[in-house]
Amino acid sequence: MNTGYKTCNADSGKERRQLLYEINKIDFVLKELNLYLDTHPYDQQAMEAFKHYNMAKTKMVQEYTEKYGPLVLSILDMDCREWKWATQDWPWEGGYN
Amino acid sequence: MWNYEKRLQFPVKITQTNPEIAQVIISQYGGPDGELGASMRYLSQRYTMPYNTVAGVLTDIGTEELAHFEMIGAIVYQLTRNLSPEEIAKSGFDKYYVDHTLALWPQAAGGIPFNACEFQSKGDVITDLMEDMAAEQKARTTYDNILRLVKDPEVCEPIRFLRAREIVHFQRFGEALRIAQENLDSRNFYAFNPEFDK
Numbered sequence: 179m180n181t182g183y184k185t186c187n188a189d190s191g192k193e194r195r196q197l198l199y200e201i202n203k204i205d206f207v208l209k210e211l212n213l214y215l216d217t218h219p220y221d222q223q224a225m226e227a228f229k230h231y232n233m234a235k236t237k238m239v240q241e242y243t244e245k246y247g248p249l250v251l252s253i254l255d256m257d258c259r260e261w262k263w264a265t266q267d268w269p270w271e272g273g274y275n
Numbered sequence: 276m277w278n279y280e281k282r283l284q285f286p287v288k289i290t291q292t293n294p295e296i297a298q299v300i301i302s303q304y305g306g307p308d309g310e311l312g313a314s315m316r317y318l319s320q321r322y323t324m325p326y327n328t329v330a331g332v333l334t335d336i337g338t339e340e341l342a343h344f345e346m347i348g349a350i351v352y353q354l355t356r357n358l359s360p361e362e363i364a365k366s367g368f369d370k371y372y373v374d375h376t377l378a379l380w381p382q383a384a385g386g387i388p389f390n391a392c393e394f395q396s397k398g399d400v401i402t403d404l405m406e407d408m409a410a411e412q413k414a415r416t417t418y419d420n421i422l423r424l425v426k427d428p429e430v431c432e433p434i435r436f437l438r439a440r441e442i443v444h445f446q447r448f449g450e451a452l453r454i455a456q457e458n459l460d461s462r463n464f465y466a467f468n469p470e471f472d473k
């Protein structure tokens with residue numbers, strides 16, 4: 179029976195780890211640009227790059243959330259009857275990597 | 276305010292426990308040059324910082340240090356997960372275990388508790404930024420010391436990442452100091468303290 183709800187299974191597979199790896203990489207770029215811009219606040223090229231990677235990160239986090247579960251509380255997959263933020267493993271357990 | 280991201284800044288996935296090395300690495304959790312002290316130092320110094328860009332550096336590096344504090348916590352946790360009483364006794368982890376079981380508690384490798392005396396918030400731009408640059412180098416040295424003792428690549432990789440971040444932060448604080456000095460009297464940087472003398 180189709181209940182209209184997506185299955186809420188947490189997948190610990192290779193594809194999930196790969197997507198998280200890509201999110202980590204893009205966030206690293208953002209952190210570097212963030213610190214650089216703090217001391218170079220008029221660098222247009224760096225600001226453009228920050229905007230670009232920030233949008234890319236949001237898209238990837240949305241994809242991750244829909245497929246596997248939430249990473250931030252500002253982007254949630256509401257089409258699910260489970261508060262996966264709390265029911266899924268926390269990052270220090272190692273399963274996130 | 277802050278928001279939490281439910282991931283580590285760099286992956287920590289350790290499959291072999293090692294309570295001996297956990298007792299060394301815990302120094303970066305709550306030791307004199309650890310990540311908790313780093314974060315508290317920068318986040319405390321920023322309120323009286325008269326230059327917005329420098330306050331930005333302190334805020335954003337102070338925030339990143341919290342992510343490093345979490346990574347060190349994850350490393351120590353995974354190195355001591357599910358230890359048996361025999362493993363605890365044999366490894367010398369018993370002295371920590373008796374007070375904290377297998378929980379995380381901020382202390383130095385030698386057992387000294389985390390203490391705010393391990394950092395300064397002096398209220399003088401040059402003094403504080405010099406301390407921050409030294410702090411990044413001290414943390415880098417600590418990671419170098421840890422890396423000489425650690426053989427497990429699953430532990431080395433996140434430690435190497437953290438070591439590299441100390442160097443980046445040192446560079447950024449160097450730029451922050453340059454910005455501060457550009458705002459001071461170039462003939463005498465110490466003529467007045469912009470955090471106090473208005």
